[in-house]
Amino acid sequence: MTSEVADSVEAAAAAPTGFLGRHGATIEYILIPGAALAGALVVFGIFVALFGKNPLDLYFYMYQGAFGTWFSWQNTLTRAAPLILTALCTALPAQLGMVIIGGEGALLIGALSATSMALAMPSAPPLAVQFAMAAAGMTGGGLWIMLSGGLRQYRGVNETISSLLLVYVALAILNHLVEGPMRDPASLNKPSTREIGAANMIGSIPGTEVHWGLVFGVIAAIACYVLIYHTTFGFAARVAGGNIRAAKIVGLSVGNLILTICFLAGSCAGLAGMVEVAAVQGRTNANLAAGYGFTGILVAFLARQNPLAVIPVAILIGGIGASGGLLQRRLGLPDASVLVLQGIIFVFVLASDALYGRIGFLKGKP
Amino acid sequence: MADASIGLWTVPLAVFGGAIRVSTPFLFVSLGECITERSGRINLGLEGTLVMGAMSAYGISYLSGSPWLGVLAAGLTGAMLGALHAGICSLPRVNDIAVGIALMLFGTGLAFFLGKPLIEPTAPRLPAIDFGWWSNIPQLKAALRINVLFLFGVALAPVLYWAFRTTRWGLLIRTAGESSDAARAMGHSVLLIRLRATMVGGFLAGIGGSFLSLFYPGSWNEGLSSGQGITAVALVIFARWDPMLCLWASLAFGGAAALGPALQSVGVTFGYHLFNAAPYFLTLAIMIITCSPKRTLTGAPAELSITR
Numbered sequence: 001m002t003s004e005v006a007d008s009v010e011a012a013a014a015a016p017t018g019f020l021g022r023h024g025a026t027i028e029y030i031l032i033p034g035a036a037l038a039g040a041l042v043v044f045g046i047f048v049a050l051f052g053k054n055p056l057d058l059y060f061y062m063y064q065g066a067f068g069t070w071f072s073w074q075n076t077l078t079r080a081a082p083l084i085l086t087a088l089c090t091a092l093p094a095q096l097g098m099v100i101i102g103g104e105g106a107l108l109i110g111a112l113s114a115t116s117m118a119l120a121m122p123s124a125p126p127l128a129v130q131f132a133m134a135a136a137g138m139t140g141g142g143l144w145i146m147l148s149g150g151l152r153q154y155r156g157v158n159e160t161i162s163s164l165l166l167v168y169v170a171l172a173i174l175n176h177l178v179e180g181p182m183r184d185p186a187s188l189n190k191p192s193t194r195e196i197g198a199a200n201m202i203g204s205i206p207g208t209e210v211h212w213g214l215v216f217g218v219i220a221a222i223a224c225y226v227l228i229y230h231t232t233f234g235f236a237a238r239v240a241g242g243n244i245r246a247a248k249i250v251g252l253s254v255g256n257l258i259l260t261i262c263f264l265a266g267s268c269a270g271l272a273g274m275v276e277v278a279a280v281q282g283r284t285n286a287n288l289a290a291g292y293g294f295t296g297i298l299v300a301f302l303a304r305q306n307p308l309a310v311i312p313v314a315i316l317i318g319g320i321g322a323s324g325g326l327l328q329r330r331l332g333l334p335d336a337s338v339l340v341l342q343g344i345i346f347v348f349v350l351a352s353d354a355l356y357g358r359i360g361f362l363k364g365k366p
Numbered sequence: 367m368a369d370a371s372i373g374l375w376t377v378p379l380a381v382f383g384g385a386i387r388v389s390t391p392f393l394f395v396s397l398g399e400c401i402t403e404r405s406g407r408i409n410l411g412l413e414g415t416l417v418m419g420a421m422s423a424y425g426i427s428y429l430s431g432s433p434w435l436g437v438l439a440a441g442l443t444g445a446m447l448g449a450l451h452a453g454i455c456s457l458p459r460v461n462d463i464a465v466g467i468a469l470m471l472f473g474t475g476l477a478f479f480l481g482k483p484l485i486e487p488t489a490p491r492l493p494a495i496d497f498g499w500w501s502n503i504p505q506l507k508a509a510l511r512i513n514v515l516f517l518f519g520v521a522l523a524p525v526l527y528w529a530f531r532t533t534r535w536g537l538l539i540r541t542a543g544e545s546s547d548a549a550r551a552m553g554h555s556v557l558l559i560r561l562r563a564t565m566v567g568g569f570l571a572g573i574g575g576s577f578l579s580l581f582y583p584g585s586w587n588e589g590l591s592s593g594q595g596i597t598a599v600a601l602v603i604f605a606r607w608d609p610m611l612c613l614w615a616s617l618a619f620g621g622a623a624a625l626g627p628a629l630q631s632v633g634v635t636f637g638y639h640l641f642n643a644a645p646y647f648l649t650l651a652i653m654i655i656t657c658s659p660k661r662t663l664t665g666a667p668a669e670l671s672i673t674r
Contacts, residue, residue: 099463156659157650160410160463161600165646168593172643179639297467336478343472347454350465354457 028356033302036352037316040345047340053331061330065323072322077210078280080311080318082107084217085272086296087303087310088224089145092265093159094305095228096258097241102148102163103269104293105170106141110270111277112174113140115284116182118196118277129200133274134216141270142263144170149262153255171289178285192285202278213275217314220268224307227264237261269293295321298346317342376505377628383509384624385617386516387582391416391574391591392616393519395598397526398570400609402448403602404530405563406543406556406669409451410466412571413595414473415444419575421477421484424586428489436489437515437576444572445565447473452564456557462671470595484586492580513581515573519613522570526609539563543667571595593646600649604656606665622648 045055066076089103114137118129148166151157177183177193184194202212228234240247240254247254276288299317303309324338395412402409409415419440427436451469455462495517498510530536541549542559549556578594579586601619605611626641657663 099461099467101467151650151654154659155654156657157653158603158657160467161596161603162650162653164596165593165600165650168646169643169650172639172646175639176637180636294471298471301464301468334479334482336475336482339471339475340479341475343468343475346468347450347465347472350460350468351454351457353460356459 028359029304031359032352032355033304033349036348037302037345039352040341040348043348044341044344047344048331048333048337051333053333057331058327061326062320062323065326066319072319072326074209075322076315076319077208077214078318079321080314081211081213081217082272082276082292083296083299083314083318084221084310085213085268085275086293087299087314088220088296088307089141089265089269089293090297090300091303091305091307091310092224092228092261092268093145093149094300095234095237095241096261097244098149098152098258098262099160100145100148100163100262100265101160101297102145102166102293103272103296104289104291105163105167106144106266106269107273107276107293108167108170108174108288109144110137110141110267110273111281111284111288112177112273113137113270114274114277115193115196118200119182119194122197126199129196130202130278133196133200133278134271137270137274137277138267139270141273142265142267145266145269146259146263149258153258167293174284174288175286182284184283187285190285190287192283195283196277198282200278201282202275204279211275211279213272213279216271216275218311220271221307221311224264224268228307233257233260269296272296295342298342298349301346302349317345374632376632379505379509380628380631381621381624383505384628385621386509386512387620388623389616389620390513390516390519390577390581391594392598392601392619393516393523393613394574394577395571395595396601396605396612396616397519397522397609398444398567398574399599399602400526400567400605400607400612401539401570402560402564402567403670404543404607404667405539405560406546406667407452407455407462407560407564408466408599408670409448409469409564409567410463410596410599411447411451411469411473412466412567412599413591413593414470414477415447415568415571416473416575416578416595417477417591418447418473419444419572420579420590421481421575421586422572423576424489424579425481425484427491427580428484428487431490433490433492433580436580437492437573440572440576441569442572444568444570444575446568447572448565448568449561451568452557452561455564456561478588481586481588485588488585489580491584492577494581513577515577515581519616523609523613530609540667543669546669571598574598597645597649600653603663604649604652606663607667608665619645619648 045058048058049055065072067073086103086107089106090100093100114133117132117136121129121132144166148159148163151162152159179191182193183191204211228237236252237257240252240257244254272292277284281287295317299310299314303313320341321338324335327333327337328335395416399409399412422443423436423440426439427433447469451465454460454465492513492515494511494513497512498507501507530540538554538559542556546556578590601615602612605615622644625644626638629641630638
């Protein structure tokens with residue numbers, strides 16, 4: 001007993017000291033993704049140079065289009081809002097070791113549910129409609145991802161594949177409804193549902209063009225962070241994610257954890273769908289399938305599945321999306337160049353996983 | 367009026383023709399993925415490979431005037447993407463599922479980027495063999511215009527089945543998939559086996575993509591593939607990693623995917639989009655029926671991360 005205590009004291013004394021020793025891991029979590037991002041930008045610069053464009057122009061216009069002016073900042077933040085929410089849809093299940101990539105489907109179902117709710121209560125006061133829309137969107141999206149979680153838990157169906165297949169199912173349901181039962185007869189060229197009404201739109205944060213969805217996203221991300229890192233429930237989830245057998249031995253109900261986490265994850269993406277309807281589109285149509293759900297996967301991985309880190313990363317990736325228009329106009333690059341850059345970043349970030357714990361000077365050793 | 371005489375037979379006939387026409391990409395991607403997964407690695411990026419294959423096949427066919435060069439280019443592009451996947455996965459602590467998702471997004475984005483100038487022009491298409499010359503019913507003739515790639519795919523399935531069982535390479539791939547330790551003990555590099563298996567898988571998936579742009583639907587646009595790649599990956603799972611079952615499953619999928627357009631052609635417009643999603647419903651349903659939480663699937667390679 002005493003020798004153990006002595007050992008632990010000795011161990012504490014031998015623990016790495018100094019700034020690098022204490023914060024090495026944190027620095028690693030910032031330095032490595034940062035380096036991956038820089039590497040991806042360099043490769044994208046070379047790629048663009050192959051098409052006869054000056055990479056320096058590229059970086060300049062990317063910066064201009066993303067963060068250069070107040071206008072571009074607002075554009076960036078508007079895009080970041082749904083990205084935060086869809087990234088949470090991947091980041092939350094990741095705590096349990098699950099890879100869910102169906103955020104796009106939950107977003108579409110959330111948008112459909114929210115729109116249906118608004119159309120079902122035409123004479124209610126706007127605030128009530130907005131609350132009901134958010135609740136409907138979150139429930140719809142939540143149940144959608146919970147379906148994937150349930151299939152995994154009760155039927156052993158791989159959640160990555162099932163959630164992606166459900167994206168296409170959700171898209172089919174959306175197209176079926178907006179071209180059939182829910183179609184507004186006045187929408188000729190672009191089949192859509194009826195509008196939810198200008199009074200029911202959630203509007204912008206005062207003094208900006210950025211809609212309230214950004215605030216929803218930030219609140220949701222902080223709430224998820226607190227849930228995962230500062231509650232018993234979150235601790236249980238992380239235990240189950242680390243070692244499922246240990247979790248079962250200590251009596252955790254893994255099935256309930258999976259279903260609850262998947263519901264919460266889906267409700268984040270569903271809320272993104274509600275925000276896109278209530279702040280941007282005003283109705284449901286195929287425009288909603290703009291790929292926010294898929295970009296959210298990238299955001300979650302770049303943030304290393306940390307709900308709090310999702311916020312800055314979503315702003316960064318939103319900025320890349322926002323700069324697409326400027327790249328198209330000034331450099332004549334196709335709009336898909338943003339997708340290429342996102343793909344390169346994703347590949348670099350995953351490859352950089354191999355670097356953790358291998359950078360000598362961060363271990364506090366000479 | 368041959369049209370009127372066959373009446374409602376139009377639907378099963380169109381489904382049959384569709385099964386042959388639509389199933390080809392499913393067939394190639396699933397056979398390719400079958401090889402990759404048998405070696406113990408899963409490549410979800412084949413969706414991106416499919417789209418890149420479609421784009422490069424169309425581009426090369428347009429520039430060279432030879433659709434077969436296009437098919438070759440698609441295969442080589444696919445093999446390169448496969449090599450990229452395998453290369454990143456061989457780094458320590460890198461998750462193959464996540465890399466697959468990344469390459470799915472990267473391949474699609476790159477194809478859209480490079481394919482922008484290809485939306486307008488028309489490239490020479492792959493020829494079809496007319497097996498319906500004896501008939502004078504136009505629908506039957508249409509259903510029996512069969513592409514050569516389909517025949518290649520049908521022939522490839524039994525060849526792979528045989529190769530997995532009896533050849534040295536088949537045995538090596540299966541050993542790497544069942545127990546990497548055993549393969550290593552035999553003095554083989556598991557990473558090298560998987561690299562080759564993933565490249566061959568990518569090659570086949572690229573060819574599957576060339577079918578999309580060079581035969582059916584037969585043009586290049588950004589909506590060309592809507593999840594066929596990922597459906598094919600799921601298809602391998604319930605085909606139990608057996609190339610012959612991949613063939614039958616692909617045919618069933620092709621038929622399901624042809625149901626929507628077939629019903630529309632006889633005037634049933636209700637639920638067009640829902641019928642179009644039939645392959646996804648079918649995949650989900652079959653996965654729900656055949657998977658079980660209590661045991662790993664029979665025939666599953668033991669090293670595969672998706673079944674553990």
